[in-house]
């Protein structure tokens with residue numbers, strides 16, 4: 633049984649169905665991203681990668697100019713913008729939903745001015761200026777949980793009850809956005825896999841995907857090539873974690889995830905098509 637859901641995101645009204653999530657292809661214009669650092673670190677290579685992800689079937693493109701991997705140092709605003717601007721300027725002309733992955737309100741403001749549709753904030757719009765930028769726009773939002781900050785979040789992540797604490801945090805953020813005039817129909821929640829979580833925390837949150845999916849907003853799942861996949865498979869290199877990432881993607885789809893944020897669009901989409909034919 634498929635149920636329809638909607639996400640109002642800038643120029644687009646995106647719909648997904650249970651078992652048929654949208655795919656968000658990742659374009660990291662960074663020298664140090666954990667899985668593809670340096671591979672798409674120029675305007676031309678980032679645009680070429682975006683084209684490839686679209687040709688593989690991506691529904692959304694997520695563009696990041698600052699790595700948030702564990703241990704990452706932050707990037708200065710103008711340096712991050714210098715990476716993002718030429719790529720975003722091109723991509724907003726493609727009539728495809730464009731997301732910018734940033735924690736900085738000023739970057740969000742400039743991206744909205746260029747015509748970007750989605751603000752993907754791993755800092756969950758805890759910056760008041762970011763809330764204002766979002767509220768003054770029609771952009772969609774991804775609100776993600778992170779314990780600590782990228783530089784040190786994986787040192788000793790601890791929770792009394794990770795699912796309750798993450799759920800409560802996301803509910804509180806949704807409430808802040810609602811009070812600022814941003815309805816839940818514009819927001820996706822994201823448990824933030826690997827952002828201040830160990831393997832047990834990540835697995836507990838993954839098993840709660842259907843609960844998150846049942847909230848007022850849909851849920852975005854981002855585990856592609858991440859350390860948790862490496863820990864479960866023994867695959868050291870992120871490039872060798874595609875099969876494990878696809879397995880996690882199928883599980884999330886079955887639990888009703890709205891969006892899967894992935895590096896490997898073709899592999900994920902092919903697996904979803906076969907799996908959907910068998911579960912329908």
Ligand SMILES: Nc1nc2ncc(COP(=O)(O)OP(=O)(O)O)nc2c(=O)[nH]1
Pocket residue numbers: 658660662664665666667696698699700701733752753754774776822824825852853854855893
């Ligand atoms: N909403 C959301 N955004 C995210 N942005 C970056 C990363 C980190 O992964 P990646 O972009 O592959 O690496 P890096 O941060 O090193 O560029 N993960 C998420 C995530 O899980 N959810």
